[in-house]
Amino acid sequence: MKVVIKKTGINGEGIGYIDRLPVFVAGALVDEEVDIRVVERKKRYAIGEVNRIIKKSKDRIQPKCRMQHICGGCPLMIARYPRQLEYKKDVLKQSLIKYAQVNPRKIQNVLPSADIFGYRNQFKMPCAMEENRLGSGLFMPNSNYFIDIRRCFVHEDELEKMRARIMDILNADGYLGYDHHQKSGIRNLVVRGFDNRYQCTIITGEDELLPQTIDKLMRLPGMYSLWQSIHTIKKTPEIFGPKMIFLAGEKLLPLHLDGLDLEISPRSFFQLNTKQAIQLYRTIASMISGNHEFIVEAYSGIGAISLYLKDKAKEIIGIESIKDAVVNANRNAKKNGCAHVSFVCDDAANKLVYLSKKRTIDVLVVDPPRSGLDDAMLECILRSKIKEIVYVSCNAATLGKNLAVLQSCYHVEKVVPIDMFPHTPHVETVTLLRRKERRK
Template sequence: MKVTIKKMGINGEGIGYIDRMPVFVPGALCGEEVEITVTEKNGRFAKGKLVRILRRSPKRVRPICSIQRRCGACPYMVCDYEEQLRFKQEDLRQSLIKYAHVDPRKIEPIRPSEKTLFYRNQCKLPCGMAEGELVNGMYMPNSNIFVPMETCFVHEKDLEIMRKRILKVLNRHQIRAYDWHQKRGLRFLILRGFHGKFQCTLVSGEEEFPSAMIEELLALEGMHSLWQSVQTQKKSAELFGPKMELLGGERYLHLQMGEITLPISPRSFFQLNTQQAVAMYACIAELVGDRNALVVEAYSGIGGISMALCRQAEEVIGIEIVKDAVLNARACARDNGIDNVQFLCADAADKLLYLSKKRSIDVLVVDPPRSGLDEAMLAVILRSKIKKVIYVSCNPSTLSKNLAVLQDRYDVGRILPFDMFPNTAKVETIVELKRR
């Protein structure tokens, strides 16, 4: 069946039409004519498998990665970077118009990433066996088919070098991939690195690793800390298990962000593209402005944004429900000598409601998960008298739906998209909201 691709989907797939029904075709680009096999069809849409490209896009390029199509993690690696940015800008534009009726002229040009390859400072890779050896890989989209990986071209080069060294040590000690029946073996290799130092977490079954292997891993140049996390739940969305044990080295990996040093634990969230994260923090600080009495950050995590705003206000309060992250943030503020920032362990909506009744909040910064702000948080913001909201989003769809609600009391100001993840369909966006 022949289909002409009219636009791109939110996951990087091409979208064409069969009898006015949208059909999603992974691997196809806008403007291409392709031959497909329909793999799924319901009353609202269909899915198709790309068989052959009949008319190629002039923007199509050969991907550097040999498993790009099977892996599925980098759908835009098949087109040049300028076209990737255009797709992301258009995805954001369409979402904001469709759900929030925002004037698209408010959307500024997307900020490109300085690096389009070798930019990720962390990997979280499943483990499998290939030719008798433990390897990392990825699962094909919507399947249990494991695709072994030799090199990932979006990981920082030093991170890839360390990952391969770790695998060599694990194979020398005959570590095997996880066995669901025995509940033994390695499930995931999680590795993060800054400034040539690395933090490794081995997510495994209920077993003790050989002491000789631990010593050999800790002896690798740049290995700063080594952890084991036991995770035996089969259907858990959480990679880490409830048990975390420091096998050796330092508890935290330290990241220098301007004048602030952030101590980061294995569970801590931090942006995967360090250079773009620095640019985003600077943008947030610019939008927040100076001479604020009180700035509040909801979903503050390890407190990076809150501490970056310490000079913008007399007082900054971060709210986070994860206890480990709050303890991490408090220690960070103390170690950096920052005394006008405090962190509260609480539900974000509940604590914001309490604060908004007691205090006058100048600026609220929210950086929610992909699911966006829940109804409780939206209701609190609307009922409050917070003067300005800075919304940091990684999902144009949930961002737009939230803005549709918030516009009842707030006007949308600047909209600043960032390309945090080149070669993927994801886009990060900062939105300024001013109370009417």
């Protein structure tokens, strides 16, 4: 069956039409004519697999990674990078027009990544046995089939070298993959690094790591912080278990970022592309003009955005529900001499209701998870008198749905997409909203 690909889907797949029914085709690019096999047909859409490409896009290239078609993590690696940026802008535009009727002229071009390979500063990879060897890799999409990934091209080069050395030590000391029945073995490996200093967390069952293993790991060049996490819950999306054990080195990993000195704990979130994180923070700061009395950041994590905005207000409060991150953030505020910046552990909507009743909030910065702002948060914002909102989003669909609600009280001023993850369909978006003036 022949299909012409008309646009790109939110997961990086091509979308064509058969008798007006949309067909999602992984590995196909816009303007390509492909011969496909329909593998699943629903009432409102179908899924197809490419048999052969009849007419290739001029933007198609050979992917750098030989696992690209199996892994599924970098579906856009088959396209030239400038074209990837156009795809991402188009997907963002589709979502914002579909859900919120945002004027497309307010959506700027995607700011490109400084590096398109070797940009990720962290990985969280499952571990399993492969040919009698403990490997780190991934499970194929929608399956339990494990693939040992020996080289990932979007990870920083030194981070990949550290992964290989850690796996060599674990194998030399006889560690096995996780067994749910025995609640024993290595489940995941998480490593994050800045400036050739690395924080490693080994997620296990109810095991104790051998002293000799800990000693060997700490002797690795650049190993700075070593942790273990006990995780025996069978079905959960969480990587880390509820129990964290500090093993050796320093508890926190330092990061110098565009004039800020930060420290990060293993479970704390930080942007995966360090260079683009700077571009993201600069973009947020550029949207906040003048000096304000009071800024609030919701979902503040380790406090990087609030601290980056330290010169924008006389007082800044960050709200975060994860206790570890709040402790981390307040340490970072003290480390950077920011007595006027503080962080509280609370539900974002609950605390924002309290603050908006007590104070006039000049600017609210929100950086929610992929699920976006919940109903309680949206209702709180609409009832408040917050003048401006800077909305940082990693999900175009939830951003569009949230903007549709917020536009009853706010104008969308501008939308700036930033490419944090080359070769993936994801794009970070910063949107400035300004409260509408009430008619007298």
